[in-house]
Amino acid sequence: RVDSGSLRLYRCYYSKICQWALGFTIAVVLALAFIERPSSLTYTSDIRFKPKPWEPPCGLTEGIEMVCLCIFILDFTVKSYLIGWEEFRMNKWLIGYVVVITASVIDWMLSVSMLCNENLRVRRLIRPFFLLQNSSLMKKTLKCIKRTLPEIASVILLLALHICLFTMIGMLIFSKSDDPKKNGEWETYFKNMPKALSSLLVLLTTANNPDVMIPAYSLNRAYSIFFILFSVFGTYLLMNLMTAIIYNQFRGYLLMSIQTSIIRRRLGIRAAFEVLCCPGRGHTSTQSEGHVEQVAVNMFLQVMDRVHMKSYCRQAIIKAAQEFPDGFINGETFQRLFTELDKDFMKEHPPKPEYSSPILQQIQYMFGHFYIVVLGNVVALANVICICTVLVLNSEKSASEKNNFYMEILNCIFILYYLIEMLLKIVAFGWKGYLSYRNNIFDGFLTVLLLAIQIAIFITYRIPNEDMDPDQGRVIVLWEMVRLVNMLIVFRFLRIIPEIKLMAVVASTLVDLVKNLRAFAGILLVVYYVFAVLGIWLFKGAITPPLNMSLISNYSIENKTDGPFSMDCGTFEQLEYWPNNFDDFASSLVLLYNIMVVNNWHVFTDAYSRYTTEWSLVYFVAWWLTSSVMWVNLFVALILENFTYKWDRSNALSVEDVERIAYQST
Amino acid sequence: RVDSGSLRLYRCYYSKICQWALGFTIAVVLALAFIERPSSLTYTSDIRFKPKPWEPPCGLTEGIEMVCLCIFILDFTVKSYLIGWEEFRMNKWLIGYVVVITASVIDWMLSVSMLCNENLRVRRLIRPFFLLQNSSLMKKTLKCIKRTLPEIASVILLLALHICLFTMIGMLIFSKSDDPKKNGEWETYFKNMPKALSSLLVLLTTANNPDVMIPAYSLNRAYSIFFILFSVFGTYLLMNLMTAIIYNQFRGYLLMSIQTSIIRRRLGIRAAFEVLCCPGRGHTSTQSEGHVEQVAVNMFLQVMDRVHMKSYCRQAIIKAAQEFPDGFINGETFQRLFTELDKDFMKEHPPKPEYSSPILQQIQYMFGHFYIVVLGNVVALANVICICTVLVLNSEKSASEKNNFYMEILNCIFILYYLIEMLLKIVAFGWKGYLSYRNNIFDGFLTVLLLAIQIAIFITYRIPNEDMDPDQGRVIVLWEMVRLVNMLIVFRFLRIIPEIKLMAVVASTLVDLVKNLRAFAGILLVVYYVFAVLGIWLFKGAITPPLNMSLISNYSIENKTDGPFSMDCGTFEQLEYWPNNFDDFASSLVLLYNIMVVNNWHVFTDAYSRYTTEWSLVYFVAWWLTSSVMWVNLFVALILENFTYKWDRSNALSVEDVERIAYQST
Known part of the structure; x- marks a missing residue:
């Protein structure tokens, strides 16, 4: 529609405020998962010590949700009005939007009518759709991923064949023999088909690498060849081939999206x-x-x-x-x-103020000099080294035993130096000139913050005395504040990064990367959200705390393994993984993260298959495939793409060159 | 030199036999490490059970080595004669060759004069140079790696800064508090600076991922943010940036080497x-x-x-x-x-033989048909499924309890089918036509082998009876042979791979990859060799078997952790990593491989820093950096390069296109 009213509506809808409000609504809807039952509002998720969480009264989260849903309905109405009925029918995302909103409203009504006692909230599972629907970049990335799926499937098929083949050969090699001493491998890893399969699946992720070969390798060196062959072929060749395939699909993805946006702009102009x-x-x-x-x-x-x-x-x-x-x-x-x-905007620094006084001119000359920056860095380094030394010396002391006197004196001197440096720089560059350097803003902000904390310490405790205040509580609070000061100083030390040239290049690549990462981060969030909600459905409360809790907690301090209730080494219970569970949203996220990192993930799968059924493995393997195999590879592909693009561009490729190359390659 | 004698010498030197002999000599010299003291000729490397290995008499390995060195001297003489003095002076590799040979000869003489009782054999360390020197591809790759080093160094610097920063913040956050219950994290991972540093270094490789955060996370959810931030930034961003940098350097490496060889050939023609x-x-x-x-x-x-x-x-x-x-x-x-x-050689299959007999023609028509291949695959699958079923059913039985009767009967039937299939195919395609398919060679070879083993079984044991022979020993040998037959059948099942199209593409990429991998494999071998020899020098005999060995080995079967000599969970001793040591060359290789795979590497570093000094960490970190960080990334870069090259080429790029692109890009 191009009539004047529609255009005004269009302009209003795509204004910053409206889009920002929509984004905020989506964030609120997604964040509800932390507050809804099972709520994550406890200080710990360790099932041994977890207090009863605060449950929101029935209607609170539902009310917020209804408001958000109304906003979505409004958004949908405006959008479909603007694009018209013809376009609407063709747009699968918009149709999906209708379906999801309808399902959410129906589920919401059911929920309210049951006075919030329902077990299954379907709408939690489909909420991430709102995030996907609202970002065109994410939709584009999803399309790209969809295109890669057949090739990924073929590699996964090859992987499955690889595992099956090695499982059969492994079961033939490590079958039960008559000599019970030689049954170690069979007993622990190849007892039956499912066990052998899962052992090798875990070996594919290298999570049980030396352990799985130890019993056999201890009997004969030659057995190690089986495991090394498996790892080299599976982990190194096939898994990296997956990376290559995904990267190959995403190669030119950035270039293409830039081209498209250039062409669109041309058309618009x-x-x-x-x-x-x-x-x-x-x-x-x-x-x-x-x-x-x-x-x-x-x-x-x-x-x-x-x-x-x-x-x-x-x-x-x-x-x-x-x-x-x-x-x-x-x-x-x-x-x-x-x-x-x-063209990129070359920021011009405002001119230096001109002073008539010769002293000020002298100061200006001195502090505009390059060596002052070097001196500042050296002082910051000295400060960090001081903190480091104190840390090493005090590492065995607890808070109340520490003597903060010298530390405090040192910090005061350094902060004073930072303050003077800042003031003189302001004098040298002028107020605006000082703020026009991003480096200076970083420095100045931290210096002011440090000063504020230091003043707060002085007000509360006067000047620290060498002979300590007998009041324990106050000392500890003082120590906490000193700790904060130290952390800020360490953080301030980061100012050296842009000074070292090689590191500056790498760091700027990283910053660029984070900018291009939004779409991927969004999709990751969606995947995490869906799996976390699913996990809560399936496994909530599955793991129960040990019965004789008091005994264990007494023992755990003195002797971790030899207590009467110790479990086998390497199990969930012995490793005390209790805080990793699906009892609330926040802890599910952390648990999923831990599985994504892959190390020791078999401990989780093992625990859940013991506490629930063997089928829980399906959930975990699905998550492993989506997160660790798919997403991490996507991430690597993105980094490669970004880096090579940046590299090519820095080697004198302008926008016109990009077009020329694109023209030649078609 | 271009005179006739030199040309003949040149031709002779670069003939296949000479080059092959040189390669063989290098292989022999490198393989000496397995036999030399400490020799690897024991069935196990487990220090608890290891028998005294056979030591070669003094003079045997030295004799072989001298012969090899003489061949190298000859090789060097011919080479330097052929290229002339002028060229020789410019060639650093040849000069290095002289130095290495001289050093080896001197070291050899010392060794002989001390009657093989020397502790330090420098020449073992420099032996891999012969391998490097002999391959131009490896030299080229090394140059490429050298060019990447400054950028890698900058990322490693950034990584070091990252770890240091987080160590300091970590030590500030997890300092000793007055409540002993809250000291878990401090006690285990952040007790002092070296411990905190190594904890975070290991976390960078994700090898202690959930463990390191458990004590703190159990106290408060928020502590997990520290560890997640560390991993995301360090492991996911910085480590993958390293991959990107290395890949960027190797991009076009393959294309360039192909171009160079084409240009050289043109010049030659x-x-x-x-x-x-x-x-x-x-x-x-x-x-x-x-x-x-x-x-x-x-x-x-x-x-x-x-x-x-x-x-x-x-x-x-x-x-x-x-x-x-x-x-x-x-x-x-x-x-x-x-x-x-x-042009690639399109292999032409010889024409089918023409038969006059209508039965033979019928057979020919039938067995030349596509469905027969499918039928063959289905039968192979059925056979594998049979073996699988028997495996599942028998998984809990030991060799002597197994009843091999039905298994044997089944296998005989299948082998008979394979044999008939083979014979009929030979009839259909003719002898040469049959062998012209690589698939058929694979099938036929395995079928003949299976038949031979089966006949051997029949000869030794007559027809297997349902009521078992009481002689235990014979049954076990029979079982071993059946096992071998089964493995071969499983292996034969691999024939299906080329039939599935998607898998065939992936598999052919893999095959191509392995071809292009020689240079990298060579460099990896060199690195492994040097580090293994260094490791033997430094850590030979460092780890001593537990004193009360008999007790432990008794206990180990019944109860692994609760025995009186159990150690803490997760230590070298509890995990029984005894076979992983530096006591001989073969076991050092396996140990280095295990560290390259990274999982649980902190167990090794921990054990070696306990048994020797803290400084052993330097060796392990150096190995981790070269193998896991450098080499694995190189490998990923190579796979990416190969795959994208193959992809571009399969999308209709011929040699001329490659040239055109290269011309345009310069």
Whole structure:
């Protein structure tokens, strides 16, 4: 729709405030999972010590949710009104949006009618859809992932064949023999088919690497060949081939998305030109060729005032437009005007203030010098080394035994130095000049914060005495604050990173990466959310705390393994993994993270298959496949793509080169 | 040198036999490490049960080594004679060769004069140089790695900064508190600076992932954020950035090496043309232009007879050359003749034999059909499923309890089927036609082998009876042979891989990869060799078996952890990692492999720092950096490079396209 009312609505809908409000609503809906029953509002998730959590009264979370759902309904209405019925029918995402909202509302009503006592809340599972629906980048990435799936499936098939084959050969090699001393391998890892399969699956992730071969390897060296072959072929070749396949699919993904956005912008500019040059023509008489099309500069400047863009781009374009002698711009120059948008903004630092006093001039000269930065870094390093030394010396002392006197004195001196450095730099560069360096903002902010904490310490405790205050509580609070100061100082030390050139390159790559990471982070969030909610459904309360809890907690301090209730080594109970459970949303997230990292994941699968059924393995393997196999590989692909793109670009490739390459490759 | 004698020597030196002999010598020298003291010729490396190994008499290995060294000296003499003194001085590798040979000979003489009682054998450490020196591909790869080092160093610096920063913050957060119950984290992982550093270093490799956070996480959920931040930043971002950097350096590496070889070949062909067309001209009168240069076909054919190349290429070229009408070839067509070399050889299967008998024709028609292949695969699958079922049913039985009767009968039937299938296929395709399929060779070889073993079983045991022979020993030997038959059948099942299209693509990528892997495998071998020899020097005999061995071995079967001599969970002793030690070469290799896989590597470092000094950590961290960080990343880079290259090539890029792209990109 292009009528004036719709356009105003369109502009309003895509304004920053509206989009921000929508994003906030999505965040609120997703965050509800932390508060809803089972709520995560306890200080610990360890089932041995967990207190009864605060449960929100029935209706609170439901109320918030209803408000959010209403906003989504409004959003949906506006969106579908704007794109029209014809487009709506074609757009699968919008249809999905309707379905999800409807299902959520129905589920919500059921929930309210049962006075919040329902066991199954389907709407929790489908909530992440709102996040996906709202980001075009995520939709695009999802499409890309979908395209890769057949190839990934073939590698997974090959992996499955690999595991099956080795399982059979392994069972044939490590079968039960008549000599009970030689049955170690069979007993522990190859007793039956499921056990052998899971042993090798875990070995594929290297999580039980030396352990699984030890009983056999101890009998004969040659048995190690079986395991090494398995790992080399499975873990190193096939798993990395998966990375290669995913990377290959994402190669050029960044380049393509940049190209698309450039082409779109070109199209938009061209359309703007058409509209501006012949306002009355409508879209029927586009054939009026031969007559030179031009846009008046005045009109152009009027339009520029109403366009949203970065202020420095606008200034550059207006300045360029005003330089046209005859007051008219033709098509090509119109396009060229907007190449300003591609250029990166070179920030100009404001000029240094000019002082008349020779002392101030001297200071200005000195503190504008490069060596002062080096000196600042050296002092920061010295400070960190001081803290380090004190830490090493005090590492065996508890808070009340520590003598903070020297530490405090040292910190005060350093903070004083930082303060003076900051003030003199402000004098040298002027207020605005000082703030125009990002480095200085970082330094200054931390210095002010440090000063504030230090003053707070002085007010509360006066000047610290060498002979300690007998009041224990106050000393500990003091120590906590000193600790905070120290942490901030260590953090402030990060200012050295941009100074070392090689590290600056790597660090800037990292920063760029994080910018391009949003879509992936969003999809990861969706996956985590869905699996965490599923996990809570399936395994909530499955693991029960040990019965004789008091006994164990007494023993655990004195002697961890020899207590009467000790379990086998390497089990969930012996390793005290109690806080990792599916009893609330936050702890499920941490548990899922731990499985994604893969190390020791067999401990979790083993525990859950003991406490519930063998089928729980399906859930864990599914999560392993999606997170560790798929997502981590996607992440690696993204990093590779980003780095090589940045590398190519830094080697003198401009936007035009990108286009040229794209043209040649098609 | 280009005189006739030198050329003959050159030709002889680069002949297959000479190069093969040189390679064999290098292999022998490297393999000596297994036999030399400490010799690896024991069935196990477990220090609890290890028998005294057979020590070679003094002079045996030294004798072999001297022979090898003499061959190297000969090789060196020929090489330096061929390239001349001028070139020799410029070639660092050759100079290194002299130095290494001299050092080896001196060390050898010392060793002989001390009657093999020396402790330090320097020459073992420098032996891998021979391998490096002999392969131009490895030298090239090494150069490539050298070029990447500065960037890798910057990432490692960033990693070090990351670890240091988090160590300090960690020590501040997890300092000793007054409540002994809350000291778990401090006690176990952050007691002092070295401990905190190593905890976080291990966490960087994720090897102690959930464990390290458990004591703190159990107290409060928020502590997990510290560890998750550390892992996400260190393990996922920085480590993968390392992969990206290495990959970026190796991007185009394959393409470039192919280009170089094409250019070299062009140059060679051009030179050959020059020599052939104007034999008397020498290299002074190259300016005789304007006169069309031609080569007589007869002469060309004579030369072709003496050139080494694949027979099908030669045939194609000779055929093309004979088609020239006037008996002369000019420069351009000469070049074009050799494009045959680039073409892949399409193997033609010999025609099917023609039979007069209608039965044979019927068989031929039937067995040439596609369905027979499918049937063969189905039967193989059925056989594997049978074995699988028997395995599941028998998994709890020991060898003597197993009843092999039904298994044997089944296997006989299947082997009979395989045999008939093979024979009928031979009838259908003819002898040569059958062997022209690689698939059939694989099948046929395994079938014949199976038949041989089966016949051996029949001869030794007659037909197996249902009521078992009471002689235990014979039953077990029988079972071993049946096991072998089963393994071969499972192996034969691999024939299905080329039948499934997606898997065939992936599998062919893998095969290609292994071909391109030689240089990397060589460098890996060198690194392993050097580190293993170093490890033997440093840590030989460091770990001593437990004193009360008999007690432990008695207990170990009944109750692994509760015995009176049990150690803490997760230690070297409790996990019974005894066979992993540096007492001989083979076990050092396995130990180094286990550390490369990274999982549980802290167990090894912990054990060695307990049995020797804290400084042993330096060795292990160095190995971790070279193997797991550098080499695994190189490997990933290679796989990515190979896969993307293959992908681009399969998307219709021929050799000419490669050249065109290279031309455009310069």
